[in-house]
Amino acid sequence: MTRGTLRWASVPRENFRAHLAKAEEFGRWMDRALSEGAYDSAALNAVHCVISSCDALCVYHLGRRSRGQDHHEVVLLLDQAKLPDWSVKVIQVHEVLTLKNIVEYESRRLTSGQAAKTVAQASRVLEWARRNLQ
DSSP, X not given: OEETTEEEEEOOGGGHHHHHHHHHHHHHXXXXXXXXTOHHHHHHHHXXXXXXXXXXXXXXXXXXXEOOSSTTHHHHHXXXXXXXXHHHHHHHHHHHHHHHHHXXXXXXXXXXXXXXXXXXXXXXXXXXXXXXXX
């Protein structure tokens, strides 16, 4: 279904667990990649951790998830849930998602500092998601 430019699909609420499990798995791998010096892998896992965290929240609170090609659309959908601290988390979500194209398609490599910041932001988003899924 499309509402304006926002594309979404209805999803049974109990499916939030699968998205949360994905977020946690990506979270474990981003931490491992960072500790092994695989900075691009750490950042890409952080991106997917954030996407899956947001999907879990959307499914749980709205019964929908984004189907848009642009991963930033999840932000517009999640905004509808009116969750606590969203005004702070939206900045972290945007910053992490912005790295997706850089890591996947550009020739430049992330530094250890960039990767560490991205992993820290994704970890905070995942923890926030867990708190809002109880």
